[in-house]
Amino acid sequence: MSTILVVGASGTVGSELSRLLASAGHTVRKATSRAPTEPDQVHLNLLTGDGIDAAFKGVDRAFFLAPPGHSRQDLLLNPLVDAAAARGLHKVVLMSAMGANADEAAPLRLAERHLEASGLAYNIIRPNWFMQNFNSFWLHGILSQGQILLPVGQAKGSFIDARDIAAVAAALLVSDRFNGQDFDLTGPEALDHQQVAAVLTQASGKDIGYTDISPEQMREGLLAAGLPADYAEFLLLILGYFKAGYAERRTDAVQLITGQAPRSVAQYAADYKAAWV
Numbered sequence: 001m002s003t004i005l006v007v008g009a010s011g012t013v014g015s016e017l018s019r020l021l022a023s024a025g026h027t028v029r030k031a032t033s034r035a036p037t038e039p040d041q042v043h044l045n046l047l048t049g050d051g052i053d054a055a056f057k058g059v060d061r062a063f064f065l066a067p068p069g070h071s072r073q074d075l076l077l078n079p080l081v082d083a084a085a086a087r088g089l090h091k092v093v094l095m096s097a098m099g100a101n102a103d104e105a106a107p108l109r110l111a112e113r114h115l116e117a118s119g120l121a122y123n124i125i126r127p128n129w130f131m132q133n134f135n136s137f138w139l140h141g142i143l144s145q146g147q148i149l150l151p152v153g154q155a156k157g158s159f160i161d162a163r164d165i166a167a168v169a170a171a172l173l174v175s176d177r178f179n180g181q182d183f184d185l186t187g188p189e190a191l192d193h194q195q196v197a198a199v200l201t202q203a204s205g206k207d208i209g210y211t212d213i214s215p216e217q218m219r220e221g222l223l224a225a226g227l228p229a230d231y232a233e234f235l236l237l238i239l240g241y242f243k244a245g246y247a248e249r250r251t252d253a254v255q256l257i258t259g260q261a262p263r264s265v266a267q268y269a270a271d272y273k274a275a276w277v
Contacts (some may be wrong), residue, residue, distance in 0.1 A: 002090070004025040004173055005055055005062040007044065007080065012132050013095065017063060021173070031055050033067065036116065046076040052083050059087070060175050065095040066108070071234040074110035085118045091179070092118075095165070098126040098184045099238070099246055112182070123172040124182035128247055131159045131187070131268040134200060135275035140225075142276055143201075148193050148210045151218045151239055157247035158186035159196070160254075161263040166251035168257045170192065183253040187262045196265055200214050203269035204276040215240070226248070237267045 004021055008014040009030030018028045031044035031051070044051040046067065057061075057201045064080050066073035077094070084092050094115050094205040100108035116120050126184070134148065142150035165185055191199070193210040211274060215236050222232040 001025045001027065002061045002174060003029065003059050004060040005029045005031060007031045007046075007055075008061060008067060009041070009068070011065075012130065012136070012162045013065065013165050013169070014063070015176065016163050017169050019133050020166055024170070024174070029055065029059060031242065046080070048053045049079055049128050049165070052079065056087050056089075058084050059092045060089055061116050062089055063093045063169055063173060064096070066111070069231050071228075071230045072107050073098070074107040074114065077111035078114045080228075081115050081120070086118055089120060091173060091176070093121045093169050094122065096124055096126045097127045097238075098186070099241060100126055101182070102246075110231070121176065121179045123167055123178055123180075125165065125172070125185055125253075126182065127162075127165045127185040128160050128187070129157050129242065130162050131263075131265060132162045132167075132272075134196065135272045139275065142208055144205070145211075146208055148197055148208070149213050149221070150193060150210075151236070152193060152243045153211050153214045154192050154194070154213055155243045155245050156190040156192045156195075157242060158190045159189075159265060159268075160185050160187045161268050163253050164258070164260075164262045168254055171257050178257065184249070184251050185253050185255065186250045186260075188250070188264055190250060191265055199265050199269050200276055202229045203273040204272075206276050208276060260270040 004026050006014050006018050009018045010032050016060045017057050018030055021028050030041045032041050036043055042055045062084055096108045096112055098105055138148055141147050148164050197208045197210040219232055
């Protein structure tokens, strides 16, 4: 069994990944930006680098992601890759985002390239938009107005359940079968937000719709919620890619790696229905 560092262990993917790895018998070191409250947690500040030595002590495999709210993800991730290489880790799995490799100058792509050149055994996973956004980031509009409020028109997305992302990461971390490969991760179907709203309505019993708002309205809401201006612009940029149709593509990567079909939006909605009532 391995000792595995999970960066972002308190987040949507990281918490489920930590659970899966621990249930399989591995020792999980949960890196968190907050003050540790459990013996398996370690403080790691990606902005300052504080805690890197403690986080990597005795670790032989690691999972990296960049926390939300920061647009220069390479500046946060590259020091982690360097630390892993310096310590000769057996494997690193980096979570990026679908479409990151479309622009070689994009910060996430720079981080991917840094890992590829590190000499480490690695995998890169690029998930599409999370289903869990509907019970977290987009939840306020649903609860306050009964609407998913996004500037994406009628474009479709092959949304993926974060639990499936975690299952893929868990499989890749403990296997060398796919070393050196990158994977775009999607759900089994492509739906537009009106269709998603209908699924959420059926699951929750609450009347939920979708309103296509302007990018200016979205920017105003993001800034009012306290997001940094540069990160708000980053979100508007990738939402623009969604509207242009780049999130519709589907892959079989989840099935290939885990042996299980990815969850549908209907399955997700049934499991999370309490969030919208």
